[in-house]
Amino acid sequence: MLHNLETLFDNLRSTYGPQGWWPVTDHGEHIPTYRKREKFSRAQQFEILVGAILTQSTAWKNVEHALNALHDHQLLDPVRIAKIPTATLASIIRSAGYHNQKAVKLKQFAKFLLAHPLPKLERMPIEELRALLLAQHGIGPETADSMLLYAFAKPTFVIDAYTRRIIARLEGRPEERYEALRQRFMTTLRPDAGVFNEYHALFVAHAKQHCRVRPLCEDCPLRSDCAYGRAPKGR
DNA sequence: CGCCAGGGCCTCA
DNA sequence: TGAGGCCATGGC
Numbered sequence: 001m002l003h004n005l006e007t008l009f010d011n012l013r014s015t016y017g018p019q020g021w022w023p024v025t026d027h028g029e030h031i032p033t034y035r036k037r038e039k040f041s042r043a044q045q046f047e048i049l050v051g052a053i054l055t056q057s058t059a060w061k062n063v064e065h066a067l068n069a070l071h072d073h074q075l076l077d078p079v080r081i082a083k084i085p086t087a088t089l090a091s092i093i094r095s096a097g098y099h100n101q102k103a104v105k106l107k108q109f110a111k112f113l114l115a116h117p118l119p120k121l122e123r124m125p126i127e128e129l130r131a132l133l134l135a136q137h138g139i140g141p142e143t144a145d146s147m148l149l150y151a152f153a154k155p156t157f158v159i160d161a162y163t164r165r166i167i168a169r170l171e172g173r174p175e176e177r178y179e180a181l182r183q184r185f186m187t188t189l190r191p192d193a194g195v196f197n198e199y200h201a202l203f204v205a206h207a208k209q210h211c212r213v214r215p216l217c218e219d220c221p222l223r224s225d226c227a228y229g230r231a232p233k234g235r
Numbered sequence: 236c237g238c239c240a241g242g243g244c245c246t247c248a
Numbered sequence: 249t250g251a252g253g254c255c256a257t258g259g260c
Contacts, residue, residue, distance in 0.1 A: 052241090053242095055240090055241055055242090056241080056242040056243070057239095057240065057241080057242045057243080057255090057256095058240055058241080058242085058256090058257080058258095059239080059240040059241085059257090059258075059259065059260095060240085060241070061240090061258075061259060061260095062240080062256095062257060062258055062259080063241090065257095065258085094256090094257070095257060095258070096256090096257075097240085097255080097256045097257040097258080098242090098243095098254095098255050098256055098257085099255095099256070099257080100255075100256085101243085101244090101254095101255055101256090102255095105243090137243095137244085138242090138243065138244085139243085140242060140243045140244085141242090141243095142241075142242060142243090143242070143243080146241080158241085160241045160242085161240085161241070161242085162241065163241090200241085201241095203241090204241060207241085208241095212239095213238085213239070213240095214238095
């Protein structure tokens with residue numbers, strides 16, 4: 001059985017190695033994911049924020065196409081997104097799915113950024129910024145935490161469907177609700193944005209490679225620690 | 236060729 | 249306050 005969330009992090013980390021999230025698209029030039037970035041440029045920061053909205057319940061591959069299309073139309077810029085008609089924007093981000101809804105969300109978020117520029121948001125205390133983000137249409141807990149952690153480097157733990165599923169299976173109990181599970185990570189771990197960043201990325205890697213909806217427990221690295229993997233007749 | 240993606244909003248009990 | 253419907257494209 002896993003002793004705690006620190007041990008789980010160490011296991012995942014030694015299994016999958018450094019993840020180097022958030023995956024900033026290269027738009028042509030190859031940027032190794034492991035490359036240490038001093039700090040994201042404003043453009044990259046905005047791209048992460050847009051990506052956080054586009055990836056809602058959507059495979060990242062589909063989001064990449066949409067981000068590339070936005071780049072081609074020079075729309076990775078809040079001023080330009082604020083101006084473009086919603087229907088036009090929707091057609092450009094079509095590949096990301098739910099494009100009509102997401103176009104509305106992006107436009108509202110772009111306008112939000114014009115009223116609250118990135119340098120101002122960066123200076124806000126994490127809880128205040130989190131509340132402000134959550135107050136925006138289309139930004140729920142996961143999107144807000146992704147933005148906080150990956151675009152603003154603020155120490156908050158991102159919970160997603162993968163995290164819920166992995167923890168539920170490991171512990172052999174039902175999935176926890178967002179805030180309850182987040183609080184477990186937040187109170188157990190030291191508030192280190194770098195660790196939170198890697199930890200969430202490792203959950204994604206593990207969920208994709210083994211802990212899928214239909215799990216591949218055969219050679220799962222966590223099998224011996226997992227209530228589900230060890231279960232009778234357990235895969 | 237079905238299944239399912241790094242959710243969130245709205246409605247209704 | 250929790251469950252269920254709705255939104256949609258494309259990769260595997």
